[in-house]
Amino acid sequence: MELFTNQVLAGIATGAIYACMALAVVMIYQAIDHLNFAQGEMAMFSTFISWQLMQWGVPYWGAFLITLVLSFIGGIAIERILFKPLAKAPVLTNVAGFIALFSIINSSAGLIWDFTIKQYPTPFGSSPFLGSQLVSTHQAGMIGVTVLLLLGLYFFFQYTRIGLAMRAAASVPESARLVGINTSWMIALGWGMASAIGSIAGMLIAPVVFLEPNMMGGVLIYGFAAAVLGGLTSPFGAVVGGFLVGIFENLAGTYIPGVGNELKLPIALALIISVLVVKPAGLFGRHIVKRV
């Protein structure tokens, strides 16, 4: 039983990473209705910027804030320059655009900061949290930040005018335009916010997985899986999905014989698919009704 609780705790700790990433994925999905495959790379690039700022002597929280602002602007810029011209192109062409963006960011980061693994500081310290060997204060801090972020987003979308406008623009663009919402800029805003949330995720994850251009590869896959499991329409679902995926993954690694590190991912994904077969819109997703 003790092994079980420990594994669940460890799962929650890694799950916090996935939850963070899944939240960013869901944000952009809400705004543009596509899954952004370059999301992880954008987060990685932001993290590198904050690292560079710290190398230049900016204190952690200063670098954190500057990176947040830069990522927000960067996200908007990417939308305006690269993806606005593709707004009328077919969906699959947009997906190809994401892959191109992925390739560009990954390769440039590799050239600017090279591929060596770098240490990344944490503001929370890394001593054991409340005497538990499995959860460090950093991981506890990460869970705390994720929850705060979720609450903030909830209030933003539920109780502010601009949040309402964004939701309207995403779900019924035609009608939103008729009541005077600038849907095009709402999409750009969505990109900016997703990029900023991604940068927070990146800066929280970097102390755990270390900083390098390919750090997001694995994390993004789990983040997608978590977002899809929780339901792509629900930020709350994304966070729950993140924790569930973390726990799934750890328990599968511990209890199913013959599952090494290699088979963890396929098994976690297989579990998620089994869930999806029962609930095709994810655990907390809204069912979209189609008109013929």
Place this chain on the structure above:
Amino acid sequence: MSAAEEVVAEGNEAVEAVPKRSMTMGTGTSVVVLLLLIAVPLFAKNFVIFQLTQLLYLGLAVLALNILTGGSGQFSLGQSAFYGIGAYVTAVMMEQFNIPYFLCLPVAGVLCFGVGFLFGQPALRLSGVYLALATFALATAMPQLLKLNFLEPWTGGVQGLVVTKPDAPFGLKMSQDMWLYYFTLFVVLAIYIFSVNLLRSRSGRAFMAIRDNEIAASAMGVNVALYKTLAFGVSAGITGVAGGLSAIAVQFVAPDSFTITLAIQLFLGMVVGGVGWLPGSIVGAAFIIFVPNIAEGVSKGLSGAVFGVILFLVIYLVPHGARQVAILGQQFAGRLRRN
């Protein structure tokens, strides 16, 4: 769930409706392309012939994805898994059981058809992004499954398996590469004709009806479940044959050649070639083979970025891929004729 919470989405199909006539090429153009494909190796070096062979079998794999996505509107990131199964089945049969290569390919195709058909069953309830995730899971699992211990006597585990290249039969005076090229061309051509006819048949129309509007299709009496899984099966089967051809041409199979990267390449090939335009598959295959090399030539350190920029340029100029170029060309030719 309350009714107020339901969102109504309309006219938001993931894959655009391509009429079936514009999925293929005119007879005249087809004959010219075929003659070119037959003639070119006679004047090329062995390495170029090998690259052309590569072009053909990757084109075949892109075509398979095109039938699934452009034909039936389903999306798959798991094509690399079927490709891998096809390659391994062919390699294992050739090397461990000494079965001639031309008998291995049909077996690989049929086996992959079965796997694809079965995989299509749970995938039935999923669509769009959710289906992409399910197929993605298959793609990530495949290299690990190929490495499994109890399969090692056949598959050679992480080491992979070396495949012997077949000689030209009937005492033909032809290099191995050239023979393999013509053999591949024959297989690809046969499957291309099969695919064109498939899409023109009753089943093809059912695929397209499902792609354009699933609910309407089922109301018209199309067995949606059957045809969706069938599309998956056919696509997987063709991908399997392409994988088998690749195993013979590359002379080597290893688990790590069949990762998600391959599936993404095939996807890019489909987009660049034009979703739903079968001849575009070859153009797409050319893009995924040659453009990375060009990018590497422009800048070693930034090859990924150069590749991304080229890809962006292509999708800006022709968001509908090579099909758009072909349509423009056709219109231009029509105008010339009128003058």
